Amino acid sequence: MSTHILEVNELKTYYRTRLKEHVYAVDGVTFALEEGKTLGIAGESGCGKSTLALSLMGFYFPPLHFGGGSIIVGGRDIMKLGKEQLRSQVSGREISYIPQAAMNALNPTLRIIRFIEDIMKEHRPELTKKQVWDMAAERFETLNLSPRVLNAYPNELSGGMKQRTVIAISTILNPKVLIADEPTSALDVTSQKAVIKLLKSLLDKGFIRSLVFITHELPLLYHVTDDIMVMYAGEIVERGTAEQMIFDPIHPYTKKLMGSIIVPEEGMKGHKLAAIPGTPPNLKNVPEGCRFADRCKYAQEACRQGKIANKTLGDRTYRCIVEPETLREWYANEGE
Amino acid sequence: MKGNNVLIEGKNLTKVFGFGGNKTTAVDNVSFAFHEGEIISIVGESGSGKTTLAKLIMGLLKESAGTIEYMGKPRRLKRHSDRRKYWKHIQAIFQDPFSSFNQFYRVEKLLLDCIKLQGEKLTKEEQLRRMKEACSFVNLKYEELHNKYPFELSGGQMQRLMIARIFILHPKLLIADEPTSMVDACSRSTILDMLLKLREENNMTIIFITHDVGLAYYVSDTLYIMEQGKVVEKGPAEEVILNPKHPYTRQLISDVPKIHSEWDLA
Amino acid sequence: MNSSFRILIKSPKFMFGACTLLAMIGLVLIYPLFNRSDPLEMIALAYQPPDAKLLLGSDNFGRDLFLELIYGIRTSLQVGLIAGVFATAIGLVIGLTSGYIGGMIDNLLTAVTNIFIVIPSFVILILISVSIDSRSSFVTAVIIGVTSWPWTARAVRAQTSSLRNRDHVNIAKISGYSTPRIIVSEILPYIASYVVMAFVLQTASGILSEASISMLGLGPYNTISLGIIMNWALVFEAPVAGAWWAFIPAAISIAMITFSLYMMNTGMDEIFNPKIRS
Numbered sequence: 067m068s069t070h071i072l073e074v075n076e077l078k079t080y081y082r083t084r085l086k087e088h089v090y091a092v093d094g095v096t097f098a099l100e101e102g103k104t105l106g107i108a109g110e111s112g113c114g115k116s117t118l119a120l121s122l123m124g125f126y127f128p129p130l131h132f133g134g135g136s137i138i139v140g141g142r143d144i145m146k147l148g149k150e151q152l153r154s155q156v157s158g159r160e161i162s163y164i165p166q167a168a169m170n171a172l173n174p175t176l177r178i179i180r181f182i183e184d185i186m187k188e189h190r191p192e193l194t195k196k197q198v199w200d201m202a203a204e205r206f207e208t209l210n211l212s213p214r215v216l217n218a219y220p221n222e223l224s225g226g227m228k229q230r231t232v233i234a235i236s237t238i239l240n241p242k243v244l245i246a247d248e249p250t251s252a253l254d255v256t257s258q259k260a261v262i263k264l265l266k267s268l269l270d271k272g273f274i275r276s277l278v279f280i281t282h283e284l285p286l287l288y289h290v291t292d293d294i295m296v297m298y299a300g301e302i303v304e305r306g307t308a309e310q311m312i313f314d315p316i317h318p319y320t321k322k323l324m325g326s327i328i329v330p331e332e333g334m335k336g337h338k339l340a341a342i343p344g345t346p347p348n349l350k351n352v353p354e355g356c357r358f359a360d361r362c363k364y365a366q367e368a369c370r371q372g373k374i375a376n377k378t379l380g381d382r383t384y385r386c387i388v389e390p391e392t393l394r395e396w397y398a399n400e401g402e
Numbered sequence: 403m404k405g406n407n408v409l410i411e412g413k414n415l416t417k418v419f420g421f422g423g424n425k426t427t428a429v430d431n432v433s434f435a436f437h438e439g440e441i442i443s444i445v446g447e448s449g450s451g452k453t454t455l456a457k458l459i460m461g462l463l464k465e466s467a468g469t470i471e472y473m474g475k476p477r478r479l480k481r482h483s484d485r486r487k488y489w490k491h492i493q494a495i496f497q498d499p500f501s502s503f504n505q506f507y508r509v510e511k512l513l514l515d516c517i518k519l520q521g522e523k524l525t526k527e528e529q530l531r532r533m534k535e536a537c538s539f540v541n542l543k544y545e546e547l548h549n550k551y552p553f554e555l556s557g558g559q560m561q562r563l564m565i566a567r568i569f570i571l572h573p574k575l576l577i578a579d580e581p582t583s584m585v586d587a588c589s590r591s592t593i594l595d596m597l598l599k600l601r602e603e604n605n606m607t608i609i610f611i612t613h614d615v616g617l618a619y620y621v622s623d624t625l626y627i628m629e630q631g632k633v634v635e636k637g638p639a640e641e642v643i644l645n646p647k648h649p650y651t652r653q654l655i656s657d658v659p660k661i662h663s664e665w666d667l668a
Numbered sequence: 669m670n671s672s673f674r675i676l677i678k679s680p681k682f683m684f685g686a687c688t689l690l691a692m693i694g695l696v697l698i699y700p701l702f703n704r705s706d707p708l709e710m711i712a713l714a715y716q717p718p719d720a721k722l723l724l725g726s727d728n729f730g731r732d733l734f735l736e737l738i739y740g741i742r743t744s745l746q747v748g749l750i751a752g753v754f755a756t757a758i759g760l761v762i763g764l765t766s767g768y769i770g771g772m773i774d775n776l777l778t779a780v781t782n783i784f785i786v787i788p789s790f791v792i793l794i795l796i797s798v799s800i801d802s803r804s805s806f807v808t809a810v811i812i813g814v815t816s817w818p819w820t821a822r823a824v825r826a827q828t829s830s831l832r833n834r835d836h837v838n839i840a841k842i843s844g845y846s847t848p849r850i851i852v853s854e855i856l857p858y859i860a861s862y863v864v865m866a867f868v869l870q871t872a873s874g875i876l877s878e879a880s881i882s883m884l885g886l887g888p889y890n891t892i893s894l895g896i897i898m899n900w901a902l903v904f905e906a907p908v909a910g911a912w913w914a915f916i917p918a919a920i921s922i923a924m925i926t927f928s929l930y931m932m933n934t935g936m937d938e939i940f941n942p943k944i945r946s
Contacts, residue, residue, distance in 0.1 A: 110587070255447065255658055282586065283659075284661075285659040285660060285661050289659045289667070312661055322588060323588070326587040326588050327587070328590075328616040328620050329616045329658065330655055330658055331616075331663065334616065334619055335620065335639070339595065340591060343541070345556060345558075461842070462842070482846065485844065486844040489841075489842045490844065494842060496835035497835075498835060501836060502835040502839060504853070504854055515843075
């Protein structure tokens with residue numbers, strides 16, 4: 067198991083509300099990512115996928131708090147490191163994170179090169195300004211980005227260009243894992259494709275070893291990541307390869323999610339889209355048993371009792387008490 | 403389904419913003435003819451002028467050149483009474499449900515205002531019955547909802563409530579400006595289904611404004627592809643998507659990830 | 669609206685300001701009911717220090733300063749409120765018109781507003797006060813109000829023009845509602861809390877302005893205000909006579925009123941302004 071570049075065990079993180087309630091947005095998440103592999107995390111808004119991404123960095127700012135579990139990056143539990151160690155040794159070097167609104171977070175009064183100089187001052191103080199410039203220009207060139215961008219101010223760049231620049235900056239130290247939280251959802255399709263290409267070339271050229279990609283757009287994950295993990299109400303309900311997840315989902319929630327995909331392809335037109343009645347449970351008090359039970363038409367008495375454990379089937383995991391074969395039969399009968 | 407009567411027709415519509423050196427042409431010589439009961443999608447990326455075109459059709463912006471004919475007659479919007487008459491037939495759903503509601507009014511007042519807009523004299527019971535009917539059309543429970551303020555609802559619920567509004571008002575023409583881009587995939591299916599049902603029951607013409615080619619293909623009969631203010635390709639949805647002619651349409655389609663075919667990332 | 673009022677009550681700053689203000693208003697309304705004497709009646713020798721009978725001593729004419737102070741606070745509050753109402757109303761109308769209609773009218777009104785901001789309003793105030801012969805406290809209040817609206821107008825304009833493009837306003841438009849109705853039901857509720865805050869602030873600055881021009885001797889005639897009390901003290905050289913009671917209480921009253929109003933304003937700001945709240 068030493069090939070795992072990232073290992074997360076029973077991670078729990080919660081938000082403390084103004085009324086001092088604890089809302090577990092990530093509730094006992096366990097997964098591992100092999101070196102060289104890419105993982106997609108999908109789910110509806112509010113399912114905890116963005117919180118999970120943030121939690122993986124090991125930094126917790128109120129109202130988000132660490133609630134237990136371990137995050138092992140390159141053999142070290144980063145939750146056991148001090149803040150200073152975490153900042154200087156882990157973030158940016160081992161693991162890098164691009165938040166949702168990253169492209170708007172650049173200080174508009176600084177040229178792009180300044181952001182890279184700042185990173186280098188911290189991590190490689192021996193380099194001169196000239197060396198930093200050369201290095202950055204070379205990296206940008208390799209990634210098909212014009213080195214002229216380095217001299218530009220953030221506002222002079224288009225949205226897609228800004229996003230690509232942010233990605234290039236945050237991977238300048240060759241982190242082992244890059245965590246990208248919805249990096250394309252604010253962009254046009256053309257810019258989206260450019261961002262995806264950039265991520266692919268980062269992987270191909272070995273600048274990053276692994277990628278965790280968070281999005282609600284499933285067709286995108288299908289083309290970008292090896293594995294897909296689906297989250298619901300703070301838990302992982304299913305994980306499998308992209309192929310398996312899109313075409314042969316086990317969990318009823320995954321099934322619905324995949325049934326709601328819309329793509330411009332033949333046969334899409336008369337196709338009936340899947341819809342899920344109701345709303346996800348309030349995370350302040352989650353129901354006992356399966357968290358999806360209230361919206362699942364196959365729910366039985368047993369679904370609402372105790373804790374539903376994760377089951378494994380080959381390389382896949384799923385969180386449902388019904389056997390996959392039975393589920394598939396039900397799906398076939400329902401014409402889903 | 404799509405009829406043969408043209409409901410609204412635009413001829414050489416142009417909209418220019420700004421004066422002198424700062425001129426930008428948002429909509430550039432666009433012509434269209436939308437039929438009764440037809441679902442049309444206007445597809446384009448941000449800055450393509452699709453939202454400006456929608457606002458021209460809604461009568462919220464004044465065209466710089468060209469004419470719009472509504473039911474065979476030139477549209478007149480000079481006086482407020484003319485506009486009122488035109489707006490009786492037109493309604494809209496916008497992208498951001500959070501800004502579509504006046505957050506100071508309860509759901510009940512919102513629906514009641516729609517009923518009053520109809521101008522009919524109704525008893526309290528009849529009003530209540532209509533509100534309940536509209537809510538059940540969009541799978542919401544009036545009893546749980548009527549006392550709530552919009553910010554207490556989820557984005558999907560708000561957008562469904564917007565559709566309930568349309569259900570009460572039953573306009574001839576509905577303009578839906580990216581109605582699903584801010585809701586989850588599963589709510590999206592529900593909202594699309596409801597819009598399709600509206601069309602079936604009321605023979606409503608629906609104009610979809612979207613950047614999502616897949617969505618446009620799924621819901622509409624006819625597609626208009628816009629690039630930089632111009633319509634570069636139009637035609638039946640099947641034809642435009644499965645057999646695109648214009649290079650921009652081809653690029654737009656190829657930039658979207660699909661699940662049954664390879665995605666060319668080269 | 670109800671719920672925001674409930675939150676307001678929980679704000680210590682707002683409650684402190686509101687209680688102080690209410691206590692003062694209560695005092696000036698109730699005290700004259702018990703002591704029905706005329707505040708301008710000379711009942712003692714000049715500059716008598718405070719004692720049990722004359723709570724704050726007497727002024728140079730031998731009048732009861734405490735009674736004068738009570739009437740002074742009453743006039744000052746009145747002037748402040750009238751000035752606040754005028755400033756807020758004018759600012760609201762101009763701001764709404766310019767923000768909602770936009771285009772040329774917006775450019776024109778913004779230019780006018782900016783001109784009023786650039787010209788020091790205190791100078792206008794003095795010029796008008798000098799040129800008008802009969803000045804009642806009401807006229808003074810109106811003059812103050814008419815010269816201090818530009819800030820309100822500017823802020824209202826900014827908020828209105830961003831609200832104008834919101835979708836619920838578009839929906840109201842295509843529902844065929846008239847412009848006044850849209851302004852009242854779709855725009856005003858969103859800026860109401862702001863307008864109330866601006867009103868509180870304008871009232872406070874109205875009181876200060878009145879005190880300033882009254883001290884210069886340009887305030888209202890035939891009445892007593894806090895500024896006039898201080899003007900009398902100044903003219904008849906109370907500081908030289910060592911009669912601190914002739915002007916310190918009036919100064920403290922002005923400070924207390926404006927301070928309590930500012931506290932209310934800050935308290936409201938913390939609740940209504942989401943940036944500070946989060």
